[in-house]
Amino acid sequence: MRTEQGFSAVEVVTKLGVLGWDVPASSYSQIESGQRIIGDVELLLILYVLGAELSDLAVPTKYLRKK
Secondary structure, rough: OOOOOOOOOHHHHHHHHHHOOOOOOHHHHHHHHHOOOOHHHHHHHHHHHHHHHHHHHOOOHHHHHOO
């Protein structure tokens, strides 16, 4: 989503810092690679920076209940 919006990781980290979340670039990289779990507020801040909404996210099928 970040690259589709044309943002670099550094730009996102900088914008998050302006919003009050001083996330290190290494931690943000871990978030993007799935090595770090984020909280709900962190997710909302990232979505805000990217101009996206929660409904824009796709849930991986492995987490969906089978009917």
